Amino acid sequence: MRIAFYGSSLVSAYWNGAATYYRGLIRNLAALGHEVTFYEPDAYDRQKNRDMDPPDWARVVVYDANEDAVNAVLAEAAQADIVVKASGVGVFDDELFRGILEHGRDDALKIFWDVDAPATLADLAADPGHMMHALLPQLDAVLTYGGGDPVVEAYRGFGARHCAPVYNALDPETHHPVPHDERFACDLAFLGNRLPDREARVEEFFFKPARMLPHRRFLLGGSGWEPHQLPENVRHIGHVSTRDHNAFNTTPLAVLNVARDSMAKVGFSPATRVFEAAGAGGCLITDHWQGLELFLEPGREALVAETGEDVARLLEGLDRDRAGEIGRAGRARIMAEHTYARRAEQVDGIFRSLRDVRSSRERKTA
Known part of the structure:
Protein backbone atom coordinates (compact mmCIF):
# COMPACT_ATOMS: atom_id res chain seq x y z
CA MET A 1 0.00 0.00 0.00
CA ARG A 2 1.11 3.57 -0.68
CA ILE A 3 1.55 5.60 2.50
CA ALA A 4 1.81 9.39 2.71
CA PHE A 5 3.43 10.21 6.06
CA TYR A 6 3.55 13.83 7.31
CA GLY A 7 6.05 14.05 10.18
CA SER A 8 8.85 16.09 11.70
CA SER A 9 11.92 14.63 9.97
CA LEU A 10 13.19 11.30 8.72
CA VAL A 11 16.67 12.44 7.67
CA SER A 12 17.57 14.51 10.74
CA ALA A 13 17.52 13.67 14.43
CA TYR A 14 18.30 17.29 15.35
CA TRP A 15 15.69 18.44 17.93
CA ASN A 16 13.68 15.47 16.69
CA GLY A 17 13.40 12.67 19.22
CA ALA A 18 11.12 10.64 16.94
CA ALA A 19 13.73 10.19 14.19
CA THR A 20 14.87 6.71 15.24
CA TYR A 21 11.26 5.63 15.72
CA TYR A 22 10.25 6.77 12.25
CA ARG A 23 13.29 5.21 10.61
CA GLY A 24 12.87 1.83 12.23
CA LEU A 25 9.17 1.58 11.51
CA ILE A 26 9.21 2.92 7.96
CA ARG A 27 12.20 0.87 6.84
CA ASN A 28 10.52 -2.29 8.07
CA LEU A 29 7.15 -1.33 6.63
CA ALA A 30 8.92 -0.95 3.29
CA ALA A 31 10.38 -4.44 3.73
CA LEU A 32 6.77 -5.69 4.01
CA GLY A 33 5.92 -4.13 0.65
CA HIS A 34 4.56 -0.69 1.58
CA GLU A 35 5.64 2.35 -0.46
CA VAL A 36 6.22 5.26 1.92
CA THR A 37 6.61 8.95 1.09
CA PHE A 38 7.72 10.99 4.10
CA TYR A 39 6.91 14.71 4.00
CA GLU A 40 8.99 16.91 6.30
CA PRO A 41 9.31 20.70 6.58
CA ASP A 42 12.55 22.65 6.30
CA ALA A 43 12.35 23.91 9.89
CA TYR A 44 14.36 24.18 13.11
CA ASP A 45 17.68 23.80 11.24
CA ARG A 46 17.02 20.09 10.85
CA GLN A 47 18.02 20.08 7.20
CA LYS A 48 21.32 21.75 8.11
CA ASN A 49 21.96 18.98 10.64
CA ARG A 50 21.11 15.85 8.66
CA ASP A 51 22.62 12.66 9.98
CA MET A 52 21.53 10.42 7.11
CA ASP A 53 21.01 10.66 3.35
CA PRO A 54 17.55 10.07 1.89
CA PRO A 55 17.12 6.30 2.09
CA ASP A 56 16.26 3.87 -0.67
CA TRP A 57 13.37 2.47 1.40
CA ALA A 58 11.34 5.71 1.45
CA ARG A 59 10.82 8.76 -0.72
CA VAL A 60 11.59 11.91 1.27
CA VAL A 61 9.97 15.21 0.29
CA VAL A 62 11.32 18.30 2.05
CA TYR A 63 9.06 21.33 1.74
CA ASP A 64 9.43 24.99 2.73
CA ALA A 65 7.67 26.02 5.91
CA ASN A 66 5.05 28.21 4.25
CA GLU A 67 1.38 27.87 3.42
CA ASP A 68 1.80 27.34 -0.34
CA ALA A 69 4.31 24.54 0.18
CA VAL A 70 2.10 22.87 2.79
CA ASN A 71 -0.86 22.94 0.41
CA ALA A 72 1.30 21.47 -2.36
CA VAL A 73 2.44 18.47 -0.33
CA LEU A 74 -1.06 17.91 1.06
CA ALA A 75 -2.38 17.67 -2.49
CA GLU A 76 -0.20 14.58 -2.93
CA ALA A 77 -2.20 12.81 -0.22
CA ALA A 78 -4.75 11.97 -2.90
CA GLN A 79 -2.25 9.47 -4.35
CA ALA A 80 -2.01 7.41 -1.15
CA ASP A 81 -3.90 4.42 0.19
CA ILE A 82 -2.99 5.41 3.76
CA VAL A 83 -2.48 8.99 4.93
CA VAL A 84 -0.68 9.59 8.25
CA LYS A 85 -0.32 12.83 10.16
CA ALA A 86 2.18 12.57 13.02
CA SER A 87 2.14 14.87 16.01
CA GLY A 88 4.95 17.31 16.69
CA VAL A 89 5.80 18.34 13.12
CA GLY A 90 6.45 21.73 14.66
CA VAL A 91 4.98 23.92 11.92
CA PHE A 92 1.48 23.96 10.39
CA ASP A 93 0.38 21.05 12.58
CA ASP A 94 -3.29 22.06 12.56
CA GLU A 95 -3.28 22.64 8.80
CA LEU A 96 -1.70 19.25 8.19
CA PHE A 97 -4.25 17.53 10.43
CA ARG A 98 -7.17 19.08 8.59
CA GLY A 99 -5.42 18.54 5.29
CA ILE A 100 -5.15 14.76 5.48
CA LEU A 101 -8.92 14.58 5.90
CA GLU A 102 -9.60 17.08 3.13
CA HIS A 103 -7.11 15.74 0.57
CA GLY A 104 -7.06 12.02 1.30
CA ARG A 105 -9.21 9.88 -0.96
CA ASP A 106 -12.53 8.69 0.39
CA ASP A 107 -11.27 5.10 0.32
CA ALA A 108 -7.92 5.91 1.96
CA LEU A 109 -7.22 5.20 5.62
CA LYS A 110 -6.64 8.38 7.63
CA ILE A 111 -4.47 7.99 10.71
CA PHE A 112 -3.12 10.30 13.42
CA TRP A 113 0.17 9.00 14.83
CA ASP A 114 0.80 10.60 18.20
CA VAL A 115 4.43 10.55 19.33
CA ASP A 116 3.60 12.49 22.51
CA ALA A 117 0.19 11.25 23.60
CA PRO A 118 0.35 12.54 27.21
CA ALA A 119 0.88 16.11 25.98
CA THR A 120 -1.82 15.84 23.31
CA LEU A 121 -4.36 14.36 25.69
CA ALA A 122 -3.61 17.06 28.27
CA ASP A 123 -4.31 19.70 25.63
CA LEU A 124 -7.59 18.04 24.67
CA ALA A 125 -8.71 17.80 28.29
CA ALA A 126 -7.87 21.45 28.93
CA ASP A 127 -9.55 22.85 25.79
CA PRO A 128 -13.09 21.71 24.90
CA GLY A 129 -12.81 23.83 21.75
CA HIS A 130 -9.64 22.14 20.50
CA MET A 131 -10.03 21.41 16.79
CA MET A 132 -9.09 17.74 17.32
CA HIS A 133 -12.33 17.10 19.21
CA ALA A 134 -14.25 17.46 15.95
CA LEU A 135 -11.69 15.71 13.77
CA LEU A 136 -10.84 12.59 15.80
CA PRO A 137 -14.12 10.77 15.00
CA GLN A 138 -13.41 11.26 11.28
CA LEU A 139 -10.16 9.29 11.46
CA ASP A 140 -9.88 5.56 11.00
CA ALA A 141 -7.42 5.23 13.88
CA VAL A 142 -5.01 6.85 16.29
CA LEU A 143 -1.65 5.14 16.76
CA THR A 144 0.55 6.21 19.64
CA TYR A 145 4.22 6.10 20.57
CA GLY A 146 3.19 4.41 23.81
CA GLY A 147 0.93 4.88 26.76
CA GLY A 148 -0.83 1.53 27.12
CA ASP A 149 -4.45 1.18 28.22
CA PRO A 150 -4.71 4.63 29.88
CA VAL A 151 -3.94 6.36 26.58
CA VAL A 152 -6.16 4.03 24.56
CA GLU A 153 -9.09 4.63 26.90
CA ALA A 154 -8.52 8.40 26.88
CA TYR A 155 -8.48 8.59 23.09
CA ARG A 156 -11.61 6.47 22.86
CA GLY A 157 -13.23 8.82 25.33
CA PHE A 158 -12.45 11.72 23.00
CA GLY A 159 -14.13 9.97 20.09
CA ALA A 160 -11.39 7.98 18.38
CA ARG A 161 -12.78 4.93 16.56
CA HIS A 162 -9.67 2.88 17.17
CA CYS A 163 -6.48 3.47 19.16
CA ALA A 164 -3.42 1.26 19.54
CA PRO A 165 0.02 1.81 21.06
CA VAL A 166 2.99 1.09 18.80
CA TYR A 167 5.96 1.17 21.15
CA ASN A 168 9.52 2.18 20.45
CA ALA A 169 11.83 -0.65 19.55
CA LEU A 170 15.31 -1.58 18.36
CA ASP A 171 16.67 -1.41 14.84
CA PRO A 172 19.56 -3.90 15.08
CA GLU A 173 21.15 -2.52 11.91
CA THR A 174 21.65 0.92 13.44
CA HIS A 175 21.98 0.22 17.18
CA HIS A 176 24.30 -2.58 18.21
CA PRO A 177 27.45 -3.22 20.27
CA VAL A 178 30.61 -1.40 19.12
CA PRO A 179 34.14 -1.06 20.58
CA HIS A 180 34.61 1.39 23.42
CA ASP A 181 35.36 5.00 22.49
CA HIS A 338 11.19 -5.62 20.71
CA THR A 339 12.62 -4.98 17.24
CA TYR A 340 11.15 -2.67 14.64
CA ALA A 341 10.58 -5.67 12.41
CA ARG A 342 8.06 -6.90 14.99
CA ARG A 343 6.52 -3.43 15.34
CA ALA A 344 6.13 -3.15 11.56
CA GLU A 345 4.33 -6.49 11.48
CA GLN A 346 2.00 -5.13 14.16
CA VAL A 347 1.32 -1.96 12.16
CA ASP A 348 0.82 -3.89 8.93
CA GLY A 349 -1.76 -6.01 10.74
CA ILE A 350 -3.51 -2.89 12.02
CA PHE A 351 -3.66 -1.42 8.51
CA ARG A 352 -5.14 -4.59 7.07
CA SER A 353 -7.66 -4.89 9.90
CA LEU A 354 -8.73 -1.27 9.42
CA ARG A 355 -9.26 -1.83 5.72
CA ASP A 356 -11.41 -4.87 6.51
CA VAL A 357 -13.45 -2.78 8.95
CA ARG A 358 -13.80 -0.04 6.35
CA SER A 359 -14.95 -2.54 3.71
CA SER A 360 -17.47 -4.09 6.09
CA ARG A 361 -18.85 -0.67 7.03
CA GLU A 362 -19.20 0.34 3.40
CA ARG A 363 -21.02 -2.90 2.55
CA LYS A 364 -23.53 -2.29 5.33
CA THR A 365 -24.26 1.23 4.08
CA ALA A 366 -24.43 0.28 0.39
Whole structure:
Protein backbone atom coordinates (compact mmCIF):
# COMPACT_ATOMS: atom_id res chain seq x y z
CA MET A 1 0.00 0.00 0.00
CA ARG A 2 1.11 3.57 -0.68
CA ILE A 3 1.55 5.60 2.50
CA ALA A 4 1.81 9.39 2.71
CA PHE A 5 3.43 10.21 6.06
CA TYR A 6 3.55 13.83 7.31
CA GLY A 7 6.05 14.05 10.18
CA SER A 8 8.85 16.09 11.70
CA SER A 9 11.92 14.63 9.97
CA LEU A 10 13.19 11.30 8.72
CA VAL A 11 16.67 12.44 7.67
CA SER A 12 17.57 14.51 10.74
CA ALA A 13 17.52 13.67 14.43
CA TYR A 14 18.30 17.29 15.35
CA TRP A 15 15.69 18.44 17.93
CA ASN A 16 13.68 15.47 16.69
CA GLY A 17 13.40 12.67 19.22
CA ALA A 18 11.12 10.64 16.94
CA ALA A 19 13.73 10.19 14.19
CA THR A 20 14.87 6.71 15.24
CA TYR A 21 11.26 5.63 15.72
CA TYR A 22 10.25 6.77 12.25
CA ARG A 23 13.29 5.21 10.61
CA GLY A 24 12.87 1.83 12.23
CA LEU A 25 9.17 1.58 11.51
CA ILE A 26 9.21 2.92 7.96
CA ARG A 27 12.20 0.87 6.84
CA ASN A 28 10.52 -2.29 8.07
CA LEU A 29 7.15 -1.33 6.63
CA ALA A 30 8.92 -0.95 3.29
CA ALA A 31 10.38 -4.44 3.73
CA LEU A 32 6.77 -5.69 4.01
CA GLY A 33 5.92 -4.13 0.65
CA HIS A 34 4.56 -0.69 1.58
CA GLU A 35 5.64 2.35 -0.46
CA VAL A 36 6.22 5.26 1.92
CA THR A 37 6.61 8.95 1.09
CA PHE A 38 7.72 10.99 4.10
CA TYR A 39 6.91 14.71 4.00
CA GLU A 40 8.99 16.91 6.30
CA PRO A 41 9.31 20.70 6.58
CA ASP A 42 12.55 22.65 6.30
CA ALA A 43 12.35 23.91 9.89
CA TYR A 44 14.36 24.18 13.11
CA ASP A 45 17.68 23.80 11.24
CA ARG A 46 17.02 20.09 10.85
CA GLN A 47 18.02 20.08 7.20
CA LYS A 48 21.32 21.75 8.11
CA ASN A 49 21.96 18.98 10.64
CA ARG A 50 21.11 15.85 8.66
CA ASP A 51 22.62 12.66 9.98
CA MET A 52 21.53 10.42 7.11
CA ASP A 53 21.01 10.66 3.35
CA PRO A 54 17.55 10.07 1.89
CA PRO A 55 17.12 6.30 2.09
CA ASP A 56 16.26 3.87 -0.67
CA TRP A 57 13.37 2.47 1.40
CA ALA A 58 11.34 5.71 1.45
CA ARG A 59 10.82 8.76 -0.72
CA VAL A 60 11.59 11.91 1.27
CA VAL A 61 9.97 15.21 0.29
CA VAL A 62 11.32 18.30 2.05
CA TYR A 63 9.06 21.33 1.74
CA ASP A 64 9.43 24.99 2.73
CA ALA A 65 7.67 26.02 5.91
CA ASN A 66 5.05 28.21 4.25
CA GLU A 67 1.38 27.87 3.42
CA ASP A 68 1.80 27.34 -0.34
CA ALA A 69 4.31 24.54 0.18
CA VAL A 70 2.10 22.87 2.79
CA ASN A 71 -0.86 22.94 0.41
CA ALA A 72 1.30 21.47 -2.36
CA VAL A 73 2.44 18.47 -0.33
CA LEU A 74 -1.06 17.91 1.06
CA ALA A 75 -2.38 17.67 -2.49
CA GLU A 76 -0.20 14.58 -2.93
CA ALA A 77 -2.20 12.81 -0.22
CA ALA A 78 -4.75 11.97 -2.90
CA GLN A 79 -2.25 9.47 -4.35
CA ALA A 80 -2.01 7.41 -1.15
CA ASP A 81 -3.90 4.42 0.19
CA ILE A 82 -2.99 5.41 3.76
CA VAL A 83 -2.48 8.99 4.93
CA VAL A 84 -0.68 9.59 8.25
CA LYS A 85 -0.32 12.83 10.16
CA ALA A 86 2.18 12.57 13.02
CA SER A 87 2.14 14.87 16.01
CA GLY A 88 4.95 17.31 16.69
CA VAL A 89 5.80 18.34 13.12
CA GLY A 90 6.45 21.73 14.66
CA VAL A 91 4.98 23.92 11.92
CA PHE A 92 1.48 23.96 10.39
CA ASP A 93 0.38 21.05 12.58
CA ASP A 94 -3.29 22.06 12.56
CA GLU A 95 -3.28 22.64 8.80
CA LEU A 96 -1.70 19.25 8.19
CA PHE A 97 -4.25 17.53 10.43
CA ARG A 98 -7.17 19.08 8.59
CA GLY A 99 -5.42 18.54 5.29
CA ILE A 100 -5.15 14.76 5.48
CA LEU A 101 -8.92 14.58 5.90
CA GLU A 102 -9.60 17.08 3.13
CA HIS A 103 -7.11 15.74 0.57
CA GLY A 104 -7.06 12.02 1.30
CA ARG A 105 -9.21 9.88 -0.96
CA ASP A 106 -12.53 8.69 0.39
CA ASP A 107 -11.27 5.10 0.32
CA ALA A 108 -7.92 5.91 1.96
CA LEU A 109 -7.22 5.20 5.62
CA LYS A 110 -6.64 8.38 7.63
CA ILE A 111 -4.47 7.99 10.71
CA PHE A 112 -3.12 10.30 13.42
CA TRP A 113 0.17 9.00 14.83
CA ASP A 114 0.80 10.60 18.20
CA VAL A 115 4.43 10.55 19.33
CA ASP A 116 3.60 12.49 22.51
CA ALA A 117 0.19 11.25 23.60
CA PRO A 118 0.35 12.54 27.21
CA ALA A 119 0.88 16.11 25.98
CA THR A 120 -1.82 15.84 23.31
CA LEU A 121 -4.36 14.36 25.69
CA ALA A 122 -3.61 17.06 28.27
CA ASP A 123 -4.31 19.70 25.63
CA LEU A 124 -7.59 18.04 24.67
CA ALA A 125 -8.71 17.80 28.29
CA ALA A 126 -7.87 21.45 28.93
CA ASP A 127 -9.55 22.85 25.79
CA PRO A 128 -13.09 21.71 24.90
CA GLY A 129 -12.81 23.83 21.75
CA HIS A 130 -9.64 22.14 20.50
CA MET A 131 -10.03 21.41 16.79
CA MET A 132 -9.09 17.74 17.32
CA HIS A 133 -12.33 17.10 19.21
CA ALA A 134 -14.25 17.46 15.95
CA LEU A 135 -11.69 15.71 13.77
CA LEU A 136 -10.84 12.59 15.80
CA PRO A 137 -14.12 10.77 15.00
CA GLN A 138 -13.41 11.26 11.28
CA LEU A 139 -10.16 9.29 11.46
CA ASP A 140 -9.88 5.56 11.00
CA ALA A 141 -7.42 5.23 13.88
CA VAL A 142 -5.01 6.85 16.29
CA LEU A 143 -1.65 5.14 16.76
CA THR A 144 0.55 6.21 19.64
CA TYR A 145 4.22 6.10 20.57
CA GLY A 146 3.19 4.41 23.81
CA GLY A 147 0.93 4.88 26.76
CA GLY A 148 -0.83 1.53 27.12
CA ASP A 149 -4.45 1.18 28.22
CA PRO A 150 -4.71 4.63 29.88
CA VAL A 151 -3.94 6.36 26.58
CA VAL A 152 -6.16 4.03 24.56
CA GLU A 153 -9.09 4.63 26.90
CA ALA A 154 -8.52 8.40 26.88
CA TYR A 155 -8.48 8.59 23.09
CA ARG A 156 -11.61 6.47 22.86
CA GLY A 157 -13.23 8.82 25.33
CA PHE A 158 -12.45 11.72 23.00
CA GLY A 159 -14.13 9.97 20.09
CA ALA A 160 -11.39 7.98 18.38
CA ARG A 161 -12.78 4.93 16.56
CA HIS A 162 -9.67 2.88 17.17
CA CYS A 163 -6.48 3.47 19.16
CA ALA A 164 -3.42 1.26 19.54
CA PRO A 165 0.02 1.81 21.06
CA VAL A 166 2.99 1.09 18.80
CA TYR A 167 5.96 1.17 21.15
CA ASN A 168 9.52 2.18 20.45
CA ALA A 169 11.83 -0.65 19.55
CA LEU A 170 15.31 -1.58 18.36
CA ASP A 171 16.67 -1.41 14.84
CA PRO A 172 19.56 -3.90 15.08
CA GLU A 173 21.15 -2.52 11.91
CA THR A 174 21.65 0.92 13.44
CA HIS A 175 21.98 0.22 17.18
CA HIS A 176 24.30 -2.58 18.21
CA PRO A 177 27.45 -3.22 20.27
CA VAL A 178 30.61 -1.40 19.12
CA PRO A 179 34.14 -1.06 20.58
CA HIS A 180 34.61 1.39 23.42
CA ASP A 181 35.36 5.00 22.49
CA GLU A 182 37.39 7.04 24.98
CA ARG A 183 35.45 10.19 24.06
CA PHE A 184 32.58 8.74 26.07
CA ALA A 185 34.50 7.16 28.94
CA CYS A 186 32.74 7.74 32.27
CA ASP A 187 30.82 6.00 35.03
CA LEU A 188 27.34 7.23 34.10
CA ALA A 189 26.17 8.88 30.87
CA PHE A 190 22.90 10.62 30.09
CA LEU A 191 21.78 11.79 26.65
CA GLY A 192 18.82 14.12 26.30
CA ASN A 193 17.97 17.65 25.26
CA ARG A 194 17.04 20.09 28.01
CA LEU A 195 13.23 20.20 28.17
CA PRO A 196 10.95 21.79 30.78
CA ASP A 197 8.99 18.52 31.05
CA ARG A 198 12.11 16.59 32.06
CA GLU A 199 14.45 19.02 33.80
CA ALA A 200 13.36 18.32 37.38
CA ARG A 201 13.74 14.56 36.86
CA VAL A 202 17.19 15.03 35.29
CA GLU A 203 18.15 17.07 38.33
CA GLU A 204 16.99 14.26 40.62
CA PHE A 205 18.31 11.23 38.74
CA PHE A 206 21.50 12.63 37.16
CA PHE A 207 22.79 15.83 38.76
CA LYS A 208 21.94 14.78 42.32
CA PRO A 209 23.90 11.48 42.09
CA ALA A 210 26.77 13.39 40.50
CA ARG A 211 26.94 15.69 43.52
CA MET A 212 26.68 12.70 45.87
CA LEU A 213 29.55 10.88 44.12
CA PRO A 214 32.27 13.49 43.44
CA HIS A 215 34.80 10.69 42.80
CA ARG A 216 32.74 9.36 39.88
CA ARG A 217 32.75 10.68 36.30
CA PHE A 218 29.47 11.72 34.67
CA LEU A 219 28.86 12.53 30.99
CA LEU A 220 26.02 14.69 29.68
CA GLY A 221 25.02 14.78 26.01
CA GLY A 222 22.30 16.86 24.40
CA SER A 223 21.46 20.46 23.60
CA GLY A 224 20.26 23.27 25.83
CA TRP A 225 22.31 22.52 28.94
CA GLU A 226 24.90 25.25 28.35
CA PRO A 227 23.43 27.77 30.86
CA HIS A 228 23.01 25.10 33.55
CA GLN A 229 25.40 25.16 36.51
CA LEU A 230 26.91 21.70 36.24
CA PRO A 231 28.65 19.79 39.04
CA GLU A 232 32.42 19.71 38.56
CA ASN A 233 32.45 15.99 37.78
CA VAL A 234 29.91 16.35 34.93
CA ARG A 235 31.33 16.81 31.43
CA HIS A 236 28.93 18.24 28.87
CA ILE A 237 29.58 17.40 25.21
CA GLY A 238 26.52 18.93 23.51
CA HIS A 239 24.62 17.34 20.65
CA VAL A 240 25.63 13.73 19.98
CA SER A 241 25.15 12.56 16.41
CA THR A 242 23.20 9.34 15.91
CA ARG A 243 26.33 7.83 14.37
CA ASP A 244 27.93 8.06 17.83
CA HIS A 245 24.99 6.73 19.86
CA ASN A 246 26.29 3.16 19.97
CA ALA A 247 29.64 4.19 21.40
CA PHE A 248 27.91 6.59 23.81
CA ASN A 249 25.80 3.68 25.10
CA THR A 250 28.49 0.99 25.26
CA THR A 251 31.53 2.89 26.56
CA PRO A 252 30.29 4.14 29.98
CA LEU A 253 29.97 1.80 32.93
CA ALA A 254 26.23 2.55 32.80
CA VAL A 255 23.86 4.72 30.77
CA LEU A 256 20.87 6.52 32.30
CA ASN A 257 17.31 6.84 31.02
CA VAL A 258 15.13 9.60 32.48
CA ALA A 259 11.49 9.79 31.42
CA ARG A 260 9.77 13.09 30.87
CA ASP A 261 7.25 14.05 33.56
CA SER A 262 4.20 13.33 31.39
CA MET A 263 5.56 9.99 30.14
CA ALA A 264 6.43 8.85 33.65
CA LYS A 265 2.97 9.83 34.92
CA VAL A 266 1.11 7.92 32.19
CA GLY A 267 3.52 4.98 32.14
CA PHE A 268 3.92 2.36 29.41
CA SER A 269 6.03 4.88 27.49
CA PRO A 270 9.61 3.64 27.06
CA ALA A 271 11.85 6.23 25.45
CA THR A 272 13.79 5.45 22.31
CA ARG A 273 16.90 5.63 24.46
CA VAL A 274 15.84 2.51 26.39
CA PHE A 275 15.98 0.37 23.27
CA GLU A 276 19.06 2.06 21.82
CA ALA A 277 21.04 1.51 25.02
CA ALA A 278 19.89 -2.07 25.56
CA GLY A 279 20.35 -2.89 21.89
CA ALA A 280 23.95 -1.69 22.05
CA GLY A 281 24.54 -3.91 25.07
CA GLY A 282 24.83 -1.01 27.49
CA CYS A 283 24.04 -1.39 31.17
CA LEU A 284 20.87 0.63 31.57
CA ILE A 285 19.85 2.45 34.74
CA THR A 286 16.33 3.86 34.38
CA ASP A 287 13.93 5.79 36.55
CA HIS A 288 10.84 3.78 37.40
CA TRP A 289 7.64 4.03 35.38
CA GLN A 290 4.59 1.79 35.19
CA GLY A 291 4.86 -0.90 32.53
CA LEU A 292 8.65 -1.17 32.54
CA GLU A 293 8.39 -4.93 33.10
CA LEU A 294 6.79 -5.34 29.67
CA PHE A 295 10.13 -4.48 28.12
CA LEU A 296 12.96 -5.27 30.54
CA GLU A 297 13.16 -7.28 33.77
CA PRO A 298 14.25 -5.01 36.64
CA GLY A 299 17.44 -6.16 38.34
CA ARG A 300 18.40 -8.59 35.60
CA GLU A 301 17.99 -6.78 32.28
CA ALA A 302 18.06 -3.22 33.60
CA LEU A 303 18.62 -1.45 36.91
CA VAL A 304 15.71 0.62 38.22
CA ALA A 305 15.85 3.68 40.47
CA GLU A 306 13.05 5.40 42.36
CA THR A 307 15.26 8.31 43.52
CA GLY A 308 18.59 9.96 42.90
CA GLU A 309 19.92 8.19 45.98
CA ASP A 310 19.01 4.89 44.29
CA VAL A 311 21.04 5.86 41.22
CA ALA A 312 24.06 6.65 43.42
CA ARG A 313 23.69 3.37 45.29
CA LEU A 314 23.33 1.32 42.12
CA LEU A 315 26.34 2.98 40.54
CA GLU A 316 28.53 2.42 43.61
CA GLY A 317 27.64 -1.27 43.61
CA LEU A 318 28.38 -1.75 39.91
CA ASP A 319 31.53 -3.13 38.33
CA ARG A 320 32.37 -4.01 34.72
CA ASP A 321 31.46 -7.67 35.10
CA ARG A 322 28.03 -6.94 36.57
CA ALA A 323 27.39 -4.17 34.03
CA GLY A 324 28.30 -6.57 31.23
CA GLU A 325 25.86 -9.20 32.49
CA ILE A 326 23.02 -6.70 32.62
CA GLY A 327 23.87 -5.30 29.19
CA ARG A 328 23.92 -8.74 27.56
CA ALA A 329 20.67 -9.80 29.22
CA GLY A 330 18.93 -6.58 28.20
CA ARG A 331 20.10 -6.90 24.61
CA ALA A 332 18.91 -10.52 24.40
CA ARG A 333 15.42 -9.54 25.61
CA ILE A 334 15.11 -6.60 23.22
CA MET A 335 16.39 -8.62 20.26
CA ALA A 336 13.88 -11.38 20.97
CA GLU A 337 10.78 -9.29 21.55
CA HIS A 338 11.19 -5.62 20.71
CA THR A 339 12.62 -4.98 17.24
CA TYR A 340 11.15 -2.67 14.64
CA ALA A 341 10.58 -5.67 12.41
CA ARG A 342 8.06 -6.90 14.99
CA ARG A 343 6.52 -3.43 15.34
CA ALA A 344 6.13 -3.15 11.56
CA GLU A 345 4.33 -6.49 11.48
CA GLN A 346 2.00 -5.13 14.16
CA VAL A 347 1.32 -1.96 12.16
CA ASP A 348 0.82 -3.89 8.93
CA GLY A 349 -1.76 -6.01 10.74
CA ILE A 350 -3.51 -2.89 12.02
CA PHE A 351 -3.66 -1.42 8.51
CA ARG A 352 -5.14 -4.59 7.07
CA SER A 353 -7.66 -4.89 9.90
CA LEU A 354 -8.73 -1.27 9.42
CA ARG A 355 -9.26 -1.83 5.72
CA ASP A 356 -11.41 -4.87 6.51
CA VAL A 357 -13.45 -2.78 8.95
CA ARG A 358 -13.80 -0.04 6.35
CA SER A 359 -14.95 -2.54 3.71
CA SER A 360 -17.47 -4.09 6.09
CA ARG A 361 -18.85 -0.67 7.03
CA GLU A 362 -19.20 0.34 3.40
CA ARG A 363 -21.02 -2.90 2.55
CA LYS A 364 -23.53 -2.29 5.33
CA THR A 365 -24.26 1.23 4.08
CA ALA A 366 -24.43 0.28 0.39
